[in-house]
Amino acid sequence: MLLGVNIDHIAVLREARKINDPNPLDALGICKLANADQITIHLREDRRHIHDDDAKKIIENSNLPVNLECSINDEIIDIVCKLKPQRATLVPENRAEVTTEGGLDVKSNFEKIKKAIKKLHDNEIEVSLFIDPKKETIKLSSELKVEWIELHTGTFANIYAMLHGNLRNTHHSIKELELPRQDLKVMLKESKKQIKKASNKADQLNLKVAAGHGLNYQNVSLISSIKTISELNIGQSIIARSVYTGLYQAILDMKELIK
Numbered sequence: 001m002l003l004g005v006n007i008d009h010i011a012v013l014r015e016a017r018k019i020n021d022p023n024p025l026d027a028l029g030i031c032k033l034a035n036a037d038q039i040t041i042h043l044r045e046d047r048r049h050i051h052d053d054d055a056k057k058i059i060e061n062s063n064l065p066v067n068l069e070c071s072i073n074d075e076i077i078d079i080v081c082k083l084k085p086q087r088a089t090l091v092p093e094n095r096a097e098v099t100t101e102g103g104l105d106v107k108s109n110f111e112k113i114k115k116a117i118k119k120l121h122d123n124e125i126e127v128s129l130f131i132d133p134k135k136e137t138i139k140l141s142s143e144l145k146v147e148w149i150e151l152h153t154g155t156f157a158n159i160y161a162m163l164h165g166n167l168r169n170t171h172h173s174i175k176e177l178e179l180p181r182q183d184l185k186v187m188l189k190e191s192k193k194q195i196k197k198a199s200n201k202a203d204q205l206n207l208k209v210a211a212g213h214g215l216n217y218q219n220v221s222l223i224s225s226i227k228t229i230s231e232l233n234i235g236q237s238i239i240a241r242s243v244y245t246g247l248y249q250a251i252l253d254m255k256e257l258i259k
């Protein structure tokens, strides 16, 4: 199983102070030494963490392939075409969200996504679509002739955290998931089943399958055991753990769990 380490969250810490420390660029060598397979970053429209010059320096200096997540906004796609990462992952963006809340609405944005894919392919950038695990969206992704899809695992992760973690006892408890444990157990099983089904469908259609969002040291094995998923992109939990163990060890620990 390949691991893309999302280093945005280092920039989140830097932006909290509006200074130049910690610098996500410093993570590149450590990710490589710890056998990460890819660097993932997300150039958000509001530049709330990674900025354009971070993305430029990371792409210029990374020995590992860079997967640049971005919205389908024309201006952002033009920037990505100039930056030339190995892969661009198209994601939905909503300015008001705390983090990405779901997959791309491929059906409603079909023509706009098609145009973005053409521009990226013309610049020799592989394309991935960050989508919900739904059959119809997988089919549309295949029609768009992208190389990859990345299945959004955020819903699965939220259910897992409400069932097995202490999230419901904190001020970040997810109100709509404040349900009896038995219901959450059923929902978790269903969510994993949906991800597996979507991944198998995509594999049949010759799409390479990645997954990510909210994956952590507790929930990851349920997803990494799905045979047709070949890559996981993980950020928040790895950077959170690195506060205590260091980034090198945090990546090694994750690699060990998903091997």
Ligand SMILES: CC(=O)[C@@H](O)[C@H](O)COP(=O)(O)O
Residues within 6 Å of the ligand: 006, 008, 041, 042, 044, 069, 091, 098, 099, 100, 130, 212, 213, 235
């Ligand atoms: C699309 C995605 O899942 C990642 O970009 C992840 O969300 C990064 O965290 P932020 O939502 O804080 O950008």
Ligand SMILES: NCC(=O)COP(=O)(O)O
Residues within 6 Å of the ligand: 006, 040, 150, 211, 212, 213, 214, 215, 233, 234, 235, 236, 237
């Ligand atoms: N595309 C998912 C990603 O890059 C990492 O998401 P998260 O682990 O930070 O939730």
